[in-house]
Amino acid sequence: MDRAAELLHSVFGFPAFRPGQAEIVRSVLQGRNTLAIMPTGGGKSLCFQLPALCREGVTVVISPLIALMRDQVRALRAAGVEAGALTSGNTGEETEEVFQAIDKGRLKLLYMAPERLASGGALALLRRAKCSLIAVDEAHCVSQWGHDFRPDYLRIGELRRALRVPLAAFTATADEETRAEIVTRLFDGEAPVTFLRGFDRPNIHLAFAVKDKPREQILRFAGARRGQSGIVYCATRAKTETLAQALREARHEAVAYHGGMEAEERRQVETRFQREDGLIVVATIAFGMGIDKPDIRWVAHADLPKSIEAYYQEIGRAGRDGSPAETMTLYGPDDIRLRRSQIDEGAAPPDRKAADHARLNALLGLAEALGCRRQVLLGYFGEAAEPCGNCDLCDRPAQLFDATEAVRKALSAILRTGEWFGAGHLIDILTGTATPKVREKGHDRLPTFAVGRDLSKPAWGAVFRQMMGRDLVRPDADRHGALRMTEAARPVLRGEVSVTLRRDTVVAAGEREPVIRAQVADEDLGLLALLKAKRRALAEAQNVPAYVVFPDRTLIEMAERKPATLDQMAGITGVGARKLESYGAAFLEVITGAAEGLHPARLKLAGRPEGALFDRLAEVQLALARGEDGTGKYLTCTHSTLRAIAERRPSTLGELQAIQGMGEQKVERFGAAFLAVLRDG
Template identity: 80%
Template sequence: MNTPHSLLASVFGFSAFRPGQEEIVDAVLAGRNTLAIMPTGGGKSLCFQLPALCRDGVTVVISPLIALMRDQVRALREVGVEAGALTSGNTDDETEAVFQALDQGRVKLLYMAPERLASPGTLGLLRRIDVRLIAVDEAHCVSQWGHDFRPDYLRIGELRRTLDVPLAAFTATADEETRAEIVTRLFDGQAPATFLRGFDRPNIHLAFAVKDTPRAQILAFAGARKGQSGIVYCGTRAKTETLAQALREAGHAACFYHGGMEAEERRRVEVRFQQEDGLIVVATIAFGMGIDKPDIRWVAHADLPKSIEGYYQEIGRAGRDGAPAETLTLYGPDDIRLRRSQIDEGAAPADRKEADHGRLNALLGLAEATACRRQVLLGYFGETSPPCGNCDLCDRPVDVFDATEAVRKALSAILRTGEWFGAGHLIDILTGTATPKVKERGHDQLPTFAVGRDLSKPAWGAVFRQMMGRDLVRPDAERYGALRMTDAARPILRGEQSISLRRDTIQSAGARPAVKSLVSDEDAPLLSALKAKRRALAEAVAVPAYVIFTDRTLIEMAERRPRGLDDMAHITGVGAKKLESYGAAFLAVIHGEAEALHPQRRRLAGRDAGAVFDRLAEVQVQLMRGLDGTGKPLSLPQGSLRKIAEARPSTLSDLDRVGDLGPQKIERFGEAFLAVLRDA
């Protein structure tokens, strides 16, 4: 009889389980619903592959990326296990071979992407081939709180109920909130057998650096490791291509990988990376999830990742063989601004946006750490450890200073302005910069005005960044990025607790080149919200976003913040038709609610006739019952008021003709209306 121990040795060639594997295998083999959180490189795949070989029937493996599935199928076939994958990257011959093997009952593990569950024929296929177990790899993708949400993962729970088979879910990163959602969505809230293994990867050296000359920094890092396999992660597709070219020009074997490439091109890169020694792949996060290449010696981030979970996943692709590996993550104000805007422009509800800002704060806390990075990283996942001796801060301790007074000044400025403003405006107050916005709101009269002149604006920016990294303040998505104080900051504000910050990032802030952005930091969150509204409106009518409004128009809205439709009409790119169609919707984004105007008045928005209409309407209300207030109520249709405001007649007869008033209304309103028109 095949046992996990015998198959571990005879099929996979291992003499013993890694720590934590055996009890997970036992739980899955016993048919228990299982959730296992194990570090990257900890041997997750064996925990469902071994039970699949010990059980009758087929184990279907839901996996998020074609590259991951191809890797595991290839590896299984190499050790004599019949496995197949049904993916969009298959050739017709490959798909036919998989179906033939399924019909002949030879397949033990069938891999497919969650998107395939939407196909009407999938359920019938899975019933026909006698599926006995569902394994879900990268299960954090099921969670809206995780860093890689995939909506099609939501079908898996229904599939488990329909097939009535046990389910085993695996992931390398899942904080408490993400784990709770996995249990809800995959297991209907019924607690599975849960195994939480340590997150530490002690062989990986951790390092961060503030961006100075980013391309040169990456080239220098790669140059010191020439001939070693590595991955460089970038925030944009275009950057992967330009940086790969720069690496090739520097003498490295390098190629790029991103989601905009044709499937065959991506496949060629995956095969090259598996087969070639010393190849560098410059990629977006589309590359590498589950890539089982054991000898990746380094991972660099040319841009700040999206979250601490994403960072952990991506660096975890290095050193899976247990040998030493290195990492470098570059970050700067432009990265933080980009990541904040991506959160704010998303369609997520406000509570999720707040949680995502908290996750970004945690990553900033790791980037701006004052002592051992591994302690900070593991602390995020609920683990403790002594200083690791294998990170840049253990190698070279940083210079810190008592920043309690500076932080208290910043918190005071936040509270005295009602937690309604972002860092840019707060820094203007602290440095005594009397901008029109500061003076308009009377903030130049606050006690905190100019109390922070001892630090430059860039240095104050570094202070606020480190405050976010400690989660003392968070951007409030509902207030367009206004900083809100957290409970963690209260003891510091009250003088009950001190705080130390890094002096080096504050001192280097002044020397860092300014990043040209579309709008000021103060207006960026509102611009993100306006873009989100534009995207929603564009999707509703299936047109490109720029057809609604161009970026230039939204930027002007964010900077000028029109107070009503009259103001909105003066924004570049807002014509009469678009004002009527979209004006109220965008005003609602800017001010929380739209100005309620009669449709006839709305047609005059932004024109001088609008003010004339308003005055005529006021006079009409005053004279509705005559001068003495006892007459029969009389009024004109709003359309008549609009016509009068536009035509501006100068005599009673012209007024009667334009507005169709009649004798009674001419007597009641005529002279008063003409007086308004003369004044206009």
């Protein structure tokens, strides 16, 4: 673990492990089969990348999307790590480069898509590469009933058995059922060492709003966050196009993304989003799993997601850098009808449909929550939590009322009309609105006609929506969406159970929007903008995403701490040895106005105690270059020799003379003074 901690700082530029990382890294290092469920942005990639650098042989990483693999390889190479990917998107030169690195024993991490495992040569290649560990990213893709199922993930268990190597599986979204499926399919049912590191993303603000002119709600939400990178998820391809156009008309940089676009069009959108600050992508769920952009500041859902797992994964693309991020999810009765009908009309067996309805119920419970949303969300994943203070219902508590009588009136209206009508007609009956349809059906003569005049039509709409959300009633696809009572409603109708609902969910969504928090203090905004401009120029010159140079979090720390030397720059989170060498002077020049020129040998010591020793040795050498009286022969040591002395810290003249570059004359001239510096340091 000492070696891993050292590489964490020197290669990746992080001063310490994040909570939960060290234990997982230790398990993988020890060669134990490992399953880690960590929140998105919790640093799961490091949990297999660090062990790969410490272990002999190659670690093969099975990852679901080409874009994700290529981005991680670029980031690793920028940090000085030998990594490569074999994907269908490779050029011939890229593939040959990977094979050469394998044959020369240089490669440490090899990324592969699961589909490549179907080729006959995959096993032979991994044996040739001396594969010593399999890491599986996005391991929930092995679940056949999950929203991201990839059939070729089922081959991974067979690969593990054939290679006889340990396997480490990682995911951010896995409920108890999915975790059991992962164990069965990847580990042959033999329980791996399992780490459940919590699902909380405390930096993400959670918010839901009932649809009320939804296009305006999205435009208002995006307008309050102008210039920040964001994603808007939509249920249909057509909606992505129209909403992206509306955002452009509102002077946002926005593009659509969906599965109906040509592959090259989608690739261009992915590339722009990775490299541009402030771009908004309006997308179906086809977008996102391969996006490793750390500075997405907000995610909005223009329509209700399919499940809590899908919701959690999609909002989890925001704020991966740990800085504040925001979400908003719009929903309404039409969303509930759509999701119910998708389940009912699907080809799944009855028990699976029941499970899918239960998952939708859990999501609707989050949407219609009466208290802290984070408590509801984490409770679904089996975690207890205190009120978070970072959701819309903590910002402004819900207005509640005892809706038992209202719900019983609504259920009575449903039953007395034979469960053949939708909410609109039922509300007309309850409010005593004698429409032609009500009179034609004779429903103006029902005992329930006009019994609900104490509530307005919008209020009754909120009651019916919340009843659907509580799964007290369901739309019946065979009856054109007519509402039918569920078994859960019978105790309410009999007066055995009371119902509390929210009174405030017809309030315009704009009134509940959280306050936007600046990334840095006002006085540092100008410097942060200059640092981002420098990052963009360097990224464009290298044809890589901006975060491969430095993520936002690193630039924010630079703007706040304003390092004045490369030694201080080395202490900034995310500035490893290779990146300090590649970019340190360029960003220091932005901060100080002048680059500090350090010899490469001194640069290797930046941010370490040995750097200060090197500087004192250099000062002593300069003072004694012509001897104590200033008349002697001019003598100096090379920078490499001074670096070796600072690192090895000899304690005697004999040890000093054994260092390359230190002859008898130099020991005589500088020896005593150098040893004094080393003793004092």
